[in-house]
Amino acid sequence: MSKHDTKSETEEANRMWASASFVGVLIIIGLPLWWKTTEVYRVALPYDKINAFETDSHYIATELTVLANDDETAQEVARQIEKAFQESDVIKLKITKKIIPNKLQHLLDSVADEQEALEDVGAAFNIKKHNTFYVVQRKPLYQDVWVGTERVAFFRDIKACSTIVKVLEKWIYQPSVLIGARSEIADAARQVRFPSGPGYHVVLSVVHPRPQELKVNFNARDAIEDYIGSFVDELTDLHNFTLKSQWLHLLDFDFEATEVAGGRLAAAERLPLLLTRLEERAATHVSERPTLNLALYVVPCRLAPLALQRYDKEIPPPVQAFMSPKWGGVVFGNPTPEECEKQVYTPPVNLIMGTFLSQLRKLLGITDKEAQAGARLEALRRAAPRAWERDALLRLRALQQLASAETSLRSLAKLLGEISNIVINDEVGASINLAVESIHRATEHMEKADLLEAHRYSQQAFLAAETAFMEPSLLALLYFPDDQKYAIYIPLFLPIMFPVVLSLKNLLLWFRGKPVHKEKTD
């Protein structure tokens, strides 16, 4: 009896160990192995950091110095400015009040010319520093406020306070435009300016539809290098520019022009089609960077002078031009009847390039400054933008790039979270991490009013986020979803797992030392 018992017990033990080994191989080793080998490679992403982004809370700090002849004026001006900008959450002013040193005060009161006064201020204070602005009192001023090309505004006396506030709001800091750059909805200025980028190509295309009838004396290379070149040189902190020019011959276009007094009038609804025709030939698609298109359309003699608008009462402008947001501008070169007769047309380079420049300013994000009562904005004498306009651009781009990077990262994180079988490789992971880190750094620098560094980091963040978002490897395994994996492996796993899982109960009982079969107890 005992011998029979021990034998059956050892057999029982053998069977149980066999069953345990099945469980061991299939469930403990097999399942995790299968899970691991069919898993999609995904780098861990900083989801919590990305979710913690608060785009609307970004602000830029900036320094403002009020210089007045007496303490009372300085206090009052500073107080008014502070009050006006108190509610703005996008720009934070650090105002310092100072009394103008006697020597400078004397100079400011004595020199006749504002430009000279500017130089005097420049000698005493560092007006070349980015993200600073000086509001300086100057008694002999014809207007309340005067703004030039440097980071200085002059005001006459304490009565000019409201004008100063207006000028700072509408011209210098433009908090409404900054809010537009920060938000997800594009405002009017953002609809016109080019999206951010590390660099642009500026291509001047001279469109000459009838080379057989008219000779055009125009040196496109010199024109773009002289005029546009000196403009974009000042913006190297923001973007790299490459200047190019080309001639597009025989690009004929039907303007459906109608005869009006003193010339012809192009049909307004045809002008968008002209852009399509230009785009066909302009070869912008071969460049690796976005292209700002500037096109000089030499109007054929049979159409000249061609106007784009009806001018019934006012005097027609000297140059006919139009602009297309985020694309570029077109200027029409209208040869005079005498030039048509001589068959040689010399375009007015100054006028044409000036028009291109004003278009380019808008395309790059420098807004038009509307006139303010009592304030005078000194007209531009050179192609280069004003110093405080550059600061405004830097602020604008920094905020926009930051907001854009955060939006891209957020939507990317959402997408990757939702679709679990997208491969996230190391490059994408590195780009995302770099973007997140740069965003944090840019935010820090912005709050410290370190504008150049803030812009640099925000650009880095923007580019890294774009790279991650556009990475083609994200699409690689999108077409091998989970249901296919199960469809293939279920014929294997279902019949094998069924007996193994059922044997688990007996195995557990046996391990606890309980009798396995009820019959045996009888």
Place this chain on the structure above:
Amino acid sequence: MLKLGIPSFFLLILILQIKGDDFKEEIFIKPLPPSHLYVNFHFITLVNGEESFEHSHLAPRSLGEIMSRYQVEELHLTLTEGQWKHKQWGYPVLDAAPGAELYAWFSPEVIDVDAHWKKLSSTLSGLFCASLNFIENFNTITPKMSLWPTGAQKLKQNYTSQLRYASLPREIVCTENLTPWKKLLPCESSHGFSSLLNSRMIHNTNYHSIGVHVRRTCVDNNCLETNLEIKQTVALVYDFKIINSMDWSFRKLFGQGLPGACPLSSSSKIYIDTTSNSTYRFKLSPEPNNIVLSQRGGSETELAVYNINNSVMMNIVAKYETKDKIFVNIPPPLSFTRYVLGYGKEFGGIVTELTNNYWAPIDVVLLENAPWWLPIQLSSLRINGEAESKLIMSQYYSPGKSRQKPYHLELLLRLPPKSTTTLTIDFEFVFLKWQEYPPDANHGFYIGSALISANLPTAKNYTSLPIHGNTFDSVINASKPWYPMIFRTNGAMVSLPTPDFSMPYNVICLACTVVALAFGPLNNICTKELVLKAAGTPLSLRQKIFNIFKKKKD
């Protein structure tokens, strides 16, 4: 006075040439009796060498930008449909391999040539809407002997290491390639000779090939300054059977008359080879502006030249006087064919036959370029059936690597006079991974053309420009000691062992089922015990339920 006058005149020409770009257009028409007509368009843009590509006048900015961004010294791209029949048609101005063919020399400053090459091919693929992006390392070779730069190069420079060559024989060439090609021309397709190229007519030919060739050429004989020459070519071979008559005219060939010259071109000329007029008489109308007789390398060519300088619609018509005449074809000095040997799906071979019809030996370089999935073994190379041949003067062999490098064999051969040399080389078929098969894998796999570069001793049937020539008038009386030419043989097709592509799924499902079936009994034997049960013991609930079913069955 006269002595003074001529140099100043030349100086004037020189100054005109240096200043700005120059554009010329040409058509060369050669009847290929008895049944074909060869039409070759040349559009040449010369850019002053010092001019950077950022500012362009007549030259296409898109191409220039690509050239300067990837530092390309010389570029040749052709997109061809059809096969040029050298034996029957003689030699074309520029030969091209069927499908797409791209080769380029990069500037010596380029260190990572492969990376530039990959970017160049991808960008060109976008520019010409062709699948050049399929050019990878595994179908790119660096020919050692067969290709030489045609442009002006600095001396003492290693050209071959900066060269890359690839061909895509499967590429199908159509309208979508022609349209971007036309956009590179300053006159586009609105004026000038390019307005003749409407795709409805030119794709209705036996052979058509569009090409872009960019190289540096010397401004003068001293070659102190260089120009950049961008040459765009179209070669068409019309079949008289398709146009329904032997008499041809511009209206028949292109669907319309010639609307005049491009207003930007400095010269617009049409050359018609009337040499065959002596055997096959035809009459041209209107009369050509002049007729040029050219003696070149022992053969005489008569060219009718039309100078087009107005914008009046014109239609050149050729009317044949004798229609049905038996034509005796005299083969050109060098002709060749290539075909695939073998049966089954294991071994095969490529045979290249080179025939020298000339009375003197001709030296040729033969370049065989086999993809990695078609391993050719140098040991199986036979020339006229012999393993050791005296004909081989030099050879270069670079074995391929699976998925990395193609097989590349170059042979410098001296072909004996009046003889045919047969080269045989064996290959074996390779199994591809199932994702490496192209769509429609049962269609077969294309093998690219072999390159044959020869220095022909005679200019018979030779229509190419001399190496320094930009325009077609440079062929007139251009006798040289030899006439270099790079030929492409016909391509071939093999069918690799192609699986049933649903196989992996079937295999997985079948294997899983078998494993599952085997596992059941195994598991039972190992873990279950058969227990005898004494009769009359009380039944458990489960057994009672089982018994109900058993009874029902009974």
